[in-house]
Amino acid sequence: MPPVIKAENLSKAYQLGEIGTGTLSRDLERYWAKIRGKEDPFLKIGEVNDRTKKGQSDVVWSLKDINFDIEQGDAVGIIGKNGAGKSTLLKILSRVTAPTTGSVKLKGRIASLLEVGTGFHPELSGRENIYLNGAILGMRKAEIKRNFDEIVDFSGVERYIDTPVKRYSSGMYVRLAFAVAAHLEAEILIVDEVLAVGDAEFQKKCLGKMGEVSKGEGRTVLFVSHNMASISQLCNKAILLNNGKLDYFDYAASTINEYLKTDNSQAEAIFKANKSLSMSVLSASLINKDGKKSSEIALQSNFTIKVTYQVNTPQRDVICAVGIMHQGTPINTTWTEPATLQEGIYHTYFQMDLLHLAIGTYTIGIGLSIGKSNIQYIGEALIFTIELDRLSDSTIVSYEANTGLLINQMKFETIKDNEANF
Structure with missing residues (x-):
């Protein structure tokens, strides 16, 4: 069976400080290379993204040469220290940003929850945002309508469903946003660390829903968290990122052990x-x-x-x-x-x-x-x-x-x- 997500030599570079190289001649040099389809010459001096050390270059690789395949129905945890490149990887997979080099191939529709209120318009009500978010994900009105009652019931914000979401608390925001992402019928569900905003009861409810989506419905789940218990409970596989590089990709328990060993292991x-x-x-x-x-x-x-x-x-x-x-x-x-x-x-x-x-x-x-x-x-x-x-x-x-x-x-x-x- 072909993978639903395939990353090949995936890399993402960011320039520190202000946009531009600082000189007009170098800006023109980069522009000319882009027109000819050549590699950006400025990226050759890029450095690994180690936030604990002062570097010599203004270009850092948030991700560098990432390769992996994810099968349909896999629940994959993405773990690593702060700044390891987890959120950048999810943004590329969600098509929020494009990779600098390499490619990623995805099969199916994607539902993403990268931060509180992803895809919501603050002036629209919760009801209107459900339809808006569903349309963005490529759902037909009939599909959204069929799942509407289940979304509202899961979110627990029925009383406020016709209130503009700008008046929601961050917990209410993430409740409704997760409910929309999990219940609209996308083949790939991507969730960043935003579940930490919700209370313990809702976090447990979300983990149960993601497990149901992955194991019961055969959809693919990517989940970023610093909570190793949640990763262990939900995911069958896990990816370990370190300074923008893929250090380990295996069964969840093995990857978590590797992460704990390498993450400041000390006496x-x-x-x-x-x-x-x-x-x-x-x-x-x-x-x-x-x-x-x-x-x-x-x-x-x-x-x-x-x-x-x-x-x-x-x-x-x-x-x-x-x-x-x-x-x-x-x-x-x-x-x-x-x-x-x-x-x-x-x-x-x-x-x-x-x-x-x-x-x-x-x-x-x-x-x-x-x-x-x-x-x-x-x-x-x-x-x-x-x-x-x-x-x-x-x-x-x-x-x-x-x-x-x-x-x-x-x-x-x-x-x-x-x-x-x-």
Whole structure:
């Protein structure tokens, strides 16, 4: 079966700063090359899109030499760091912008939701925008009318359907926009990170609908998200982009593991002190059974999570918490007893006693709170891997009833900086 989406050497270059090269002669040189069908000479000095480094060129490649095939009925997640090129790829696939070089071939109609209110006119009502959006997607009036009631019911904005959408909140906007994109009968559904605007109940509803569209109706779904649990739940395949290049394209679980390994995988993380908060995290590190910092932990081995944080003013009921997650799913969370701490720097050590984890990549989140009030949370502060082939036959793992989450008791100790032996 031929693919419904085929990208060949797909690249997109952008010029930083103002449009134009800065000189009339170079502008004419580029124009003359374009007339002759030649490559833009200015692109030869383009650089990889690494936003963390200062470059030497004003031309950056947001995407560079991307190649992939997507079959009908596939649900494909697109993951990567901010600035990796995910949104640019979706814009090219949605024909919002054209590639600089290479080509992309699509088979079928496309419904896109790239940002809140995509394709909506603010002065028109929700009802009018449904018909407008459907017409843009190439639907006949009869098709739109047939799905109209289902769209309104799914969106949950029936009371406001005849109100101009400029008066909608961002959550109402995205509810109606997703309902239109998912229910009008396009063969390819493209969704960017906009679902994060909706509430938890609506996000769950959207994921269910996208799963139904892909598995039940055989339509193709492309989904960008930083929520690895959503990608794992919805997608059967995933693409990993890094600095505009395709690093990995495989089954979703394998791609997510690759992303977590390459995305700042480290045994120690340093954070900038936030003096505007009553306390803030300064660093975190993972220490193996030999007392060394390591991002590779042996199965059935004890390891320690060390969290260093600064208390800017004396506080009561201070709690430090750490959580372990796998592909966005919480595995274990523990926290210290509420304590009264004076101004200063503190180190809290969480001792993990024989926590049995399967082979894979895990992330650690860190939180500081005063009583029930959250002060600071850092997700994916540390990333580590378990690299043994399999669990031993003698391994005993306890699970919480009906949840499948691992239960484990952690010991902790908090020491003030000037009292520690380093």
